[in-house]
Every structure is written in structure tokens, then in C-alpha cells.
Amino acid sequence: MDIVLIPGLWLDATAWDPVTAHLASRGHRVNALTLPGQGDGQSGATFDDQLDAVVAAVEGAEQPPLVVGHSAASTLAWLAADRRPDGVAAVALVGGFPATDRTTYADFFPAQDGKVLFPGWDPFEGPDTVDLDEAARERIAATMHPVPHSVTTGEVRYVDERRRAVPLTLVCPEYSPDQARSWVEAGEVPEAAATDQLDYVDIDSGHWPMFSAPDVLAGLLDDMARLRSL
Numbered sequence: 533m534d535i536v537l538i539p540g541l542w543l544d545a546t547a548w549d550p551v552t553a554h555l556a557s558r559g560h561r562v563n564a565l566t567l568p569g570q571g572d573g574q575s576g577a578t579f580d581d582q583l584d585a586v587v588a589a590v591e592g593a594e595q596p597p598l599v600v601g602h603s604a605a606s607t608l609a610w611l612a613a614d615r616r617p618d619g620v621a622a623v624a625l626v627g628g629f630p631a632t633d634r635t636t637y638a639d640f641f642p643a644q645d646g647k648v649l650f651p652g653w654d655p656f657e658g659p660d661t662v663d664l665d666e667a668a669r670e671r672i673a674a675t676m677h678p679v680p681h682s683v684t685t686g687e688v689r690y691v692d693e694r695r696r697a698v699p700l701t702l703v704c705p706e707y708s709p710d711q712a713r714s715w716v717e718a719g720e721v722p723e724a725a726a727t728d729q730l731d732y733v734d735i736d737s738g739h740w741p742m743f744s745a746p747d748v749l750a751g752l753l754d755d756m757a758r759l760r761s762l
Contacts, residue, residue, distance in 0.1 A: 533621070533757040534593035536612075537564040538586060540603030540628065541638055541684070542650045542676040544571030547602075551742050554750030560757055563589050563597075567605075569680040575647070579637050579686020586612045596621040598757045603739065604638035607631040607688055610695070610723060617694035621760040624753060626703040627739045629715075630723040631688045638684045647678035659706035660739040672743055690723075699729040701756060703749075705737045 535555055537548045548564035555562045568585055569577025586608050590597060596619050601609025606628030613620045631637060641648050641655075653661055653669050661669070702724065704712050709732035716724045724730055733752055737745040 533761045534561045534563070534595055534597035535753060535757055536586070536589045536593065536597045536599045537562065538599070538601045538605040538608050539565065539567065539570070540601075540605045541648070541679055542570070543602070544675070544677060546675060547740075547742055550746035551750045551753070554747055555754060555757075558750075558754050560754070561594060563593070565589055567608075567683075569683050571677040575680060576682070577680050578682045579684075582683060582686075583608060583611055583615070587615050590616050590619050593619075598622050598624060598753065598760060600624045600626060600753060601628060602626045602742065603628045604640075607637060610700070611688070611690070613698040613700075614690045614692050614695040617692055617698055620698050622699040622701065622756060624701045624703055624756055626735075626741065626749070627705045629702070629712075629721045632722055633688060633690045635688055636684070637686045637688055640684070643681035643684070646681050648681055648684050649678050650676035656739065662706075663738045663744040664740065668743060672740065696726055697728050699731070699760070700724060700727045701731045701733055703733050703735055703741075703752060705735050705741050706739050709734050 539547045544566040545564040552562045552564050566572050568574045568581040590612050599609045599612045606625035607630050609623050610630035613623050702712050741749045
């Protein structure tokens with residue numbers, strides 16, 4: 533099956549390398565994206581540029597793909613289902629949730645000279661990073677790229693209600709499926725609450741399982757892909 537992997541803030545396609553290798557060995561066609569402005573030198577890239585790149589990856593797949601978004605890029609993955617509801621087989625969100633309509637994409641950290649830099653590990657202390665030792669943190673931080681402020685402050689707009697029919701799975705790393713379910717049921721994630729088919733999957737990891745548990749994450753994605761290709 534075709535699988536599109538979208539990295540979260542500051543990461544490029546190489547973040548998915550171990551997951552990509554596992555999935556390719558299981559016969560999947562994998563397209564891990566480097567988003568505009570996030571490792572490709574396009575300092576003036578916008579949120580719409582990133583969304584266009586994701587939609588292009590969906591359109592370029594041989595068959596409707598499983599679209600996987602990590603962290604903030606969960607919104608990009610869900611927007612792919614919105615823009616191409618007939619062209620996406622399913623969406624999996626790893627450690628993130630789709631933003632609400634007419635909100636900003638990922639305006640979580642202050643910008644410096646038009647760029648949002650990786651803030652270091654202090655804001656993520658606790659469950660997010662419990663499975664990353666110091667060597668792993670240094671290795672991951674060395675791969676981080678500044679993200680244009682024009683990306684993080686982009687407005688999220690949904691346009692096609694047919695997205696709600698696309699199967700959605702929330703992969704829960706630093707929080708449990710029960711916690712995620714409680715947030716959805718409390719109305720904190722309206723896009724997830726309104727889907728026709730919503731599943732929750734647990735993974736024993738912190739916020740970055742593509743680094744700390746790539747084989748386990750790949751196994752989960754392989755299961756999802758095979759289910760959708762039946």
C-alpha cells in the first residue's frame with residue numbers, strides 16, 4: 533500500500549528513515565516528506581505551501597494512501613483528507629490532533645526573525661521525552677530545522693464535509709487511548725469527534741516514537757495499511 537509520512541515541526545523526511553525502512557521491507561510504497569520551509573531551504577514557505585505538498589503526495593500515490601501525520605502535522609494529514617476525501621484511504625495521527633477550523637496551525641512558540649526555532653528539550657520534559665536519553669536528544673536536536681513563522685501562523689480551513697467518512701486513527705504515545713478518548717468526548721477535539729470511524733491505538737513511547745520505537749510504530753502502521761488494503 534502507499535503510505536505518506538508527514539513530519540511534525542522542525543523535522544524533515546529523515547526523521548522517518550527507520551520507520552520507512554521497516555515499512556518498505558513489508559512491501560509498502562512509502563513517501564516520507566520534507567515539507568517546504570522545513571529543511572529544503574525555502575525560508576519564505578507558508579502553511580499553504582506545506583498543505584499543497586501533502587496534497588501533491590496524495591495525488592502522486594499509485595492508490596489512495598494511508599496518510600500519517602506526527603504532532604502538529606496531524607492537522608496537515610487531516611487536511612489531506614479534507615482536500616482529497618476520495619483519494620485518501622485512511623489517516624493516522626501520531627501524538628497529535630487535527631486543529632479546529634479557523635484556528636492557527638501551530639503558533640505555540642515565539643518567532644525570531646521570522647523563524648520558529650526548536651526551543652530545546654525543556655518544554656518537553658516529562659512523558660514526552662522519558663524514552664530519550666541524552667545522546668538521543670542531542671542526535672535528534674541536530675536534525676531540527678527552523679520553521680517559517682508564516683507556516684506556524686497559517687489559518688486552518690476545512691472545505692469538504694466528506695472528510696468525516698475517511699477512517700481516522702489516533703496513535704497515542706505520551707498519553708493513553710483513554711485520555712485521548714476523554715478529550716474527544718469532552719469536545720476538545722471537534723474534528724475527531726465528528727468522524728464516522730475513529731479508532732485509538734496505544735504505543736508505549738514518548739512524543740517521538742519514530743526515533744525511540746520505530747519498529748513498533750512501523751508495525752502499527754503496517755497493520756492499519758493492510759486493513760485498508762483488504
